[in-house]
Amino acid sequence: MGKNSKKIWSIGLVMALSIGMLSGCGQTEEQTSGKTDETQEEDTKNVSFRYEWWGGSATHEAYTNLQAKYKELKPEVTIEPEYSAFDGYQEKVVTQLSGGTVADLFHIDVPWMDEWVERGDYFTDLYEQDILDYSGIDDELLEQYCVYDGKLLAVPMGVQASGMLLNTVAAEKYGVPTDHQLTWDEILELGEKIHSENPDVYFFTADRGNVLNAIVAMLKQRTGGQLINDDYTIAFSKDDLLYVYNIIQKAYEVGVFEPLGEADLYYGSSTPNPKWINGQSIAQLCWNSEFTKSDDLLEGADKATMVLWPTITENVNQGATRIRPTYLVALSSQSQAKDAALEYLNWQLNDEEASVILGSCRAVPTTKTQQDAAVEAGVLRQPVIDLMDEAYPDAQEKDNVPSQNSELTDALTDEYSKVAYGMATPKEAVESTFAALEEVLERISVE
Amino acid sequence: MKIKWKKRLGKYQGLFYIAPWLVGFLGLQLYPFLASLYYSFTDYAMMGTPKWVGLENFITIFTKDRDFKNSLEVTLIYVLIAVPLKLIFALFIAMLLNLKVKGIGIFRTVYYLPSILGGSVAIAVLWRFLFSGEGTVNTILSKLGIGPVGWLSNPKVALFTLSLLAVWQFGSSMVIFLAALKNVPAELYESARVDGASPVRCFWSITIPLITPTILFNMVMQLVTAFQEFTGAFVITSGGPMKSTYLYILKVYDEAFKYYKMGYACALSWILFGVVMIFTLIIFRTSSKWVFYSDGGDTV
Known part of the structure; x- marks a missing residue:
């Protein structure tokens, strides 16, 4: 082969490669358009x-x-x-x-x-x-x-309710009732006692999302409506927030919550918190759609149960439970x-x-046919169904658009974290939270 | 006619050869680069059409953004911890692997492994298990009567722990250091030893000066990589606790994908580009004072 022929061959190859690369994206279209009737017929089947x-x-x-x-x-x-x-x-x-x-x-x-x-x-x-x-x-x-x-x-696809998921074995061991909705006051008292006697045991393992949900639920109980009004103003008062932050501060101080830094390592993760698996955490704040996952992590079956989301006791203007589609x-x-x-x-x-x-x-199916089939087959675990039945009378108002804004919920998370890490007193955090939320609200209301 | 065709062919032959790379460069690097510059002056929510806002994104970043300063500071501290530690560790291991020991090839392979695995999500998850409150590290420390340490849960310690993950991925720098160490002429050490120089003196007066070009190269490369660190902070700490590991790229990611502010995220990226450029320029400018080229550095 002469020198020039080699050159021509090499150029040809490179061009072919380049064209192949360029045409890669359009391949499906070309293939489809070039099909025979027979292939097209087959494709309608497959x-x-x-x-x-x-x-x-x-x-x-x-x-x-x-x-x-x-x-x-x-x-x-x-x-x-x-x-x-x-x-x-x-x-x-x-x-x-x-x-x-x-x-x-x-x-x-x-x-x-x-x-x-x-x-x-x-x-x-x-x-x-x-x-x-x-x-x-x-x-x-x-x-x-x-x-x-x-x-x-x-x-x-399903409907879910927020609730408190309990490890029944651990609950019995540490004297936590599993048959009714607990108040935050009861939880603080029980949790303090349990943690002081067993320093490795916490009432809750809760990541930043769980704690945020707890705070939002408490604030909504106080407002009787939304967290943020439809006109992008804050729906709760400073007193409401101080009341909630005092609960959060005490919960971390006395060991009701596992320290946020540790629990948060498992935020949104597919790997579970070892404290839950080891029975060193008694409860979780979650949706009943997550029941199966958490229940299966415990040794053996049927070790978990669910009760209604904890409630506050002062100035309660609506229930504590959120109900919404699972997805x-x-x-x-x-x-x-x-x-x-x-x-x-x-x-x-x-x-x-x-x-x-x-x-x-997916918690409870949205169609009656599927609900009946799942219950009859026994695949829908009883606590999931029971919680759903109990949840409706305790349900909160559906979250409006402003209350679900992620910049806003992230700002609230940053602020309550200061209380959780002991870097601000509840009073200081109330002021900085209002400043932060107002700054975000001012921005997102004009967008 | 034939000659003319061949002439033309000769002229464009090189271009044909680099065509695949050129297509990749134009489509996957240059276009996104320029597009991000354009988007940085727009209000672009990813889903929808960009709207020109001029310098508004940059003004908001410097005047109103609550997290910008913090994430930049966190990133600078991370770079200042991770890069020097990594270079020192890589050089130390390279020196060990430069010794004439039986089976050294196996050691070299083993020590390079973390670099292959290091940036992956799986290793980041493993890191979380190792350094969590009841993880392996604290279990070992408790046997020695120390701790527990909040490696990832204490805002004052978490960034350091993340830096260790970067240090652990020392392999690529180590290989380059190893190549540099092998290029140091053995007769220099022999002469020094004859003159009574100690190994420490040999290290500071022969080894270090002769590998300074490699140190410069590794430093710039690692600096650029460290400024763009994402996986560890995203998977292990999600920027927490208390935003103490909220690295700059994590903020860019949040703005773009969580808050749907792609234009704003592009503006943040260009600021980071500027910061990296400044650091790189400082290193290059000062290099004339501390980098020694055996050929005087005139070959470029």
């Missing part, structure tokens, strides 16, 4: 779509089993699962929505929905289709959480397999067998 969710190992197992079952029923449908822990999920989906690469079906946490709907046309209007049957879901639930400008943009499922407006995805979602939402496979990882 369809695949992506399904994206967050959760712990129990949720991942439930959903992968569910999708394997669907594959048995419909071998021509392939569901590509994409799952991760809660931490980072929101950021991942935001990026995907922005880049147009979100999965066909994806889970959404309730507080994110308002923001995402406002930012673009990312969801399919489920009123405009007749494959998914959502008639079994309570109209009020759909109206409150899924309908925007007359469009049904998602469906709730919503939406169909991307960009989906290329809408019919297949909707058929699957319809099965997942309404089928009795699907309900049994999903168990209680």
Whole structure:
């Protein structure tokens, strides 16, 4: 081979590589457009779509089993699962929505929905289709959480209530009652006694998200309505906040809460806090959808139970419990397999067998058929159902948009942390909290 | 005609060869680089269309942002702890691995392993287990009657613990130091020993001066990497406790993905770019005073 031929060959190869790289992105389109009728017909049979969710190992197992079952029923449908822990999920989906690469079906946490709907046309209007049957879901639930400008943009898979999850063995050992809602005063008294006698044992292991929820619930009990008003002003008074911060300060001081720095290492993580596993923590503040995960971490079965979220005792203007959808499922407006995805979602939402496979990882199913099937099969653990029944009379008002703003809740977290770490007195923290919240509110109200 | 074609071919041949890299550079580096500069002057929520706001993002950062100063300070402290410690440790291990010992190849491989694993999420999780309140480190210390230490839960200690994770990933610097140590002429040590120089004197008067170009290189590279540290702080502490490990990149991440303020995050990134540039320039400017080139440094 002559010198010039070598050059020409090398250039040819490099060009081919470059073109290959450049055309990589358009490959699917080319392949689709170049198909014969026969292949196209085959493709209408063999369809695949992506399904994206967050959760712990129990949720991942439930959903992968569910999708394997669907594959048995419909071998021509392939569901590509994409799952991760809660931490980072929101950021991942935001990026995907922005880049147009979100999965066909994806889970959404309730507080994110308002923001995402406002930012673009990312969801399919489920009123405009007749494959998914959502008639079994309570109209009020759909109206409150899924309908925007007359469009049904998602469906709730389950309903959950916030509550106090107790390790029954540890509770019995340390004399904590497990049959009724406790007040914060009772918890402080019991927790102090337990920790002073057993320095390694704490009443709660609570990360910054759990403690924030506790603070918000207490403040909402005091206001009788929202944390932040619809006009972006603070709904609670300085006295309300001082009352709450005094409880938080005492809870950390006497060892009711595990020190925040330690408990927070497990924030949003798929790895559990060892104190819970070892029985050195008696209770958790969580949603009943998390019951299975926490219960399974204890040795043997049925060692956990749930009671209502703790309540305050002074100036109580509403209940302490929050009720909301566990998560919503939406169909991307960009989906290329809408019919297949909707058929699957319809099965997942309404089928009795699907309900049994999903168990209680989404708390209580939103459709009556699935609720009955899950209860009959015994997969919905009793404490999850019991808490749900008790929660409705103790329910708080649904959070409005301003109260769910993440900059605002982060600012509140930063401020109460000062009390939790003993770096500010409750009185000092009240002043700095108001200053911080007002600064954020001023900014977000004009955005 | 044929000659003309060959001439043209010769002219563009190089470009064809680098075409794959060029495409990658233009699409994955230059475009994002310039786009981020544009976005830094916009109100861009990622989801939606950017709106031009001029210098507003920069003004807000310097005048109103409560976390900007803190995250910059935390990052500077992190860099000042992690970079020197890492360089010292890498040089120390490189010197050990420069000894003529049986099976030294195995030692070199083993000591490089942390660098392969070090930046991963799995190792960050492992680090959390090691340094948590009831983790391995505190268990060992308690056997010695020390502690427990709040390695990750004490705001005054957590940043140092995170720095240790960076130090642990010393492998790449170590390999470069090892190569530099091997290039130090053995006869210099022999002459010094004949003149009665101690090993310590040899280290300070021969080894260090001759490897200063490598120290400079490693320092700049590690400085740039340390300013961009993310994984450890994100996975292990999420910036806590009390924002004591809230590194700058964590703030950029929060602004972009949590608060949907991509334009603002881009402005923060350009400020970081400026800070890194200033530090790099200072190092280069001062290098003429402490870096020794055996050829006088005139080859560039």
